[in-house]
Amino acid sequence: MTAPFDAIDVIRAKRDGVVLSAEQIRWVIGAYTGGQVPDEQMSALLMAVFFRGMTPEELAVWTQAMIDSGVRKDLSGLGRPTADKHSTGGVGDKVTLPLAPLVAACGVAVPQLSGRGLGHTGGTLDKLEAVPGWRAALSDEEYVSQLRDVGAVICAAGNDLAPADKVLYALRDVTGTVESIPLIASSIMSKKIAEGADALVLDVKTGSGAFMRDPDDARTLARTMVGLGEAAGVRTVALVTAMDRPLGRAAGNAVEVAESVEVLAGGGPADVVELTLALAREMLAGVGRDDVDPADALADGRAMDVWRRMIAAQGGDPDAALPQPAERHVVTAPATGTLTRLDAYALGVAAWRLGAGRARKEDPVSAAAGVVWTAGVGEQVTAGQPLLELQTDDAARIPRALEALEGAIGVDTADEPLPLVLDRITA
Template identity: 70%
Template structure:
C-alpha cells in the first residue's frame, strides 16, 4: 500500500489556523478526496475552515485546477463551421427566478457564427433548470455524446445539453458535501465549483451572469461583486476570456416562471417580441459573448430578422425535439387578484420562485420529477398600475392540492402602494473590456 504524501489532519490544521495551503497540499487533498482516501468528515472540516478563513487568489486558482484535473477536459478548439474555424463562447448564470435567458441567447449568438456549447443543469429549489424547461418540448433530449456535441456545434452552432459526469467529478462530490455542512456560501468554493466545470468544458470565452437580490443565491451586492471578481480572475488564470454582469434578481425575469411557459416566452423573444427585461438581458449578454469572440455587431438585429429563430428551430430538431409542437398546458389554474387599486411596488422573486416550485415546476431533491406545465404567469410587474380585482398572476399545476401550499409563499411576496422607484436590470460589470 502506497504511503500518502500528506495527512488530511495537517492540511485541515493549516487552514484552520489561517495559513495558506501549498499547491502540493491542494493537489493532494482534491485527488485523495476523489479517491476516497480523505473521508467526508475530514473534507467537511476543511470546507468549514475555508468558509471561515477564506483563500487567496493563488489558492483558489490551484484548487480550481485540481478539480478540473479530477476528470476529463473537452476541447472545442477544432470546431469548423461553414468554411471557417469557429470561436466558442459560453454563458453561466448563478441562478434566478424566470431566468430563461439561455434559451434565446444560445441561438442568438450562434446566428453570428460563434459556436455556443451551453452545458446546462437542472433546477433545485426555487431556481429553475434550463434542461427541465427544454424537456417540456416533445421529443427533446438533454443527453448528447461529446462527439455529437462537436458535430452539432459545427453544423448548427448552438447546443444546450447536460454536462457529462466526467467533468470535474471532485466538484460533484464536494458540492453534495457543502450542501449538508452549511458551507455552500463560501465564495472560494462557489467560484471554484462553477469555474472548474466551465473551464473543463473547453470554451474560448465565458460570460457570467451573477444575480443579486431576493431570488438570487447572492442577496448582497458586495458579496455578488466579490464572487464575480473571483470567477473572472479564475478564468483569466486559466486563459479563458471571462467577464461578468451583475444583474438584478429582486423581481422575476419576464412574465413567466416555470418550464413550458418559459419556453413559450423564449420563443416570443426569438420572434422579435417578448418582455422588455428578458430582451434587454439577452441582448446585453449576447453582445459580451460576441465581443469576447471578436465580433462587434448588434445582436438585436438577429432577433428582428429571424436568423436567431432559424438557429433555434435547427437546434431543437438536432436534439430530437419538435419546435412547432404544442407545449404542455396545465390541468388546473388559480388566479391571484389585486386587493386594492394602486401601483404594484413589489413582486418578490424568492416568494414567486418558491410558489412555482411548490406548484410542481421545481424539485426539492435531485431525483424528484417536475411538471412541464406547472408554474406562474405574471399579469403585472413592479411599476404597473393595477385596479382592485385585477388578476396579478395565474398559478398553474396538474395537481390542484398544491395551490394552498404555493399561496402561502405568496402571502408577503407582493405589495400595492402609491409610488415605485424603478431599479436598473444591469447593476454592474466585471472584467468587460
C-alpha cells in the first residue's frame, strides 16, 4: 500500500518553517514507530524541529500521537480520584517517596510510574531498591490492585506506555536534539498523560543541578507542559522550584530513603517538608480535595502507615536496616560564616562518582553510596566543622568525588540562593 505522505516532504516542510498538518504528524510518528521511516530521516525531522520549533497545535498532536502509539490507562474504576506528580530531576530530590503515600493518606490515589537516575540526577526506582526486597516491576493487575488497596504505587513504567517516546528519546540522545523544549515536553507529557491520572502536578527544577538551568527556560518548559496536559484533558499545574542547591541533607539512594522516612515520621529537613506539602496541596486541589490539609496526615502518622503498606506490597521490608557504606570521608567547612553556596550540580556529580548514579542506563548503582551534609545554604558554619560526608563501597572512588566538589562550597560569598518555589504556572 502506498504511504499517504513522503518523509522527505515532511522534513522539508518543517525545515522551511511550514506548520505540519495533524495528518502528517500522526503519520510520521506512527511510521517511525512501526519501522517504515528510518532513523536518518527521523533524525533530520528532529533537527528541523530543534531549530524551527512547533506551534502549540502541532505539539498537542505530536504528543497525542506518541500517546496513541501505546495504551492510555483507565483508572476510573478505582472509586477515588487520581493525581500524579512529575519532577524534571535534580540532586537530593526524594520528594516522590514521602509525597505518594502522603497524598494517598488524604484519599487520592497516586499512580506514580518512575524512572532511574542517569548522570548527576538521581532516580526514584534506584532509591527505593535500597529497601531490602522491594521490587520495581509490577504487572498491570498488581499495579491496579495496589492502587485500590493501598492508594499509592511507585513502580517502573511498562513498555505499553508511549512506546514512540522510547525510540524517539534514544534517537534524540545520539543526534544532539535532546535540548529542545517541544521535544522535552512531549517526551515527559506523553508518558504522564498515558498513566491515566485525573490531575498532574509538575515540579520543574531550575538552577545548576537542573536540566533547565535558566529560570526563564524552566518557565517556558513548564508552560508548554501545562498546555499539553490541559489539551489532553488532564488538570495540570506546574511549580518552578530551586535546584541551585541540593534538596534536603542527602543525595544518594539509601540515604535519601532514610531522609524520606524522617519526613514521614514528622521530621526531616525543612525544605523537603515544605516542597512535599506544596506539591501535595496542588495534587489535592487538582482533584477538588483542597479541603484536606496534608500536614495533618504527616502529623498523625497516616502517611507513614501508607508508606509501610506501599513498601510491603512491593516485597520490601519497611523495618529492614538500609545498606551502609564501607568507606566514609569527611569534608570540613573552609571558613566560619554563612554557607552561601552548596552547588547542586557538583554534589550530584560527587554522589554519582561515589557509585550512587550511572553513566549509562545499563550500569549498576550502589545502594549505600552518596553524600550527606550537616548544613544547608543560609545556615552558619564554623571553619573545620564536618560539613559533608562522602559515602561509598570503594575508597578508590573518593578522590574523583573530591575533584567534583572543588569550588562547590562557599562561605560569605555574593551568591544569592533562589527561593524554593519561584513560580506557579497554570493554564
